[in-house]
Amino acid sequence: MLDASRVILGTYGQAHVDGVWQTNINKLEASVEMEKRELNLVGNDWKVHKRGIKKGTGTMSGYKVTSDMIRRGFNRFEIITKLDDPEAFGHESIRLIRCTPDKIQLANWTAGEEVQEETTFTFEGYELLDPIVAN
Template identity: 80%
Template sequence: MLDASRVIMGTYGQAYIDGVWQTHINKLEASVEIEKKELNLVGRDWKVHKNGAKKGSGTMSGYKVTSDMIQRGFSKFDIISKLDDPESFGHERVRLINCMPDKIQLANWSAGEEVQEETPFTFEGYELVDPIVGN
């Protein structure tokens, strides 16, 4: 039976860009899609699939505190996503390799409101650095 205390909360997530903790980031999403080539083979009544190219994409968002993303421009960087919860079976770190912004937010503000910054990006590989393993 599931021990509810082991469910991981995003509250303890951290994002590092090129090794520097981004304390202002409060949301990070990244996923990989794969192209599947659909094949029709003789003698089979099922279509089969061959793996094709992969595409990594994601979005990070949080509060605007520096001009770092503007200064970086469209240069590539690595992101390490760390998901940690004191009650979980451990922590998970995933390295996103060769991230590059799709767009850079130059201005997005309203009087009396916190300035939020969102950066969609693509990446060219990943590495599961620390997996979470249940007991």
């Protein structure tokens, strides 16, 4: 049976951009999609799939506190994302390699509201640095 205390909460997530902890970030999503080619082979009544190239995409969002993302422009950066819930079996760290922003948000504000900042990006590789393993 699942021990509910082992379920990881995003509250303990961290994002480090080029080694600097982004304490203003409250959401990070990254995923890899693999292109697959469908093949029809003689003598086979199932479609088979040939693995193709991969594409990494992500979104990082939170509160605006600096002009760091504007200053970076479209230069590449590296993200290390970490989940470290104290009740979990351990922590997980993943390095996102050669991240490049899709667009740069120059202004997005409304009077009386916190200013949110969102950066969508692509990346060209990843490395699982610290896996979570059940004890």
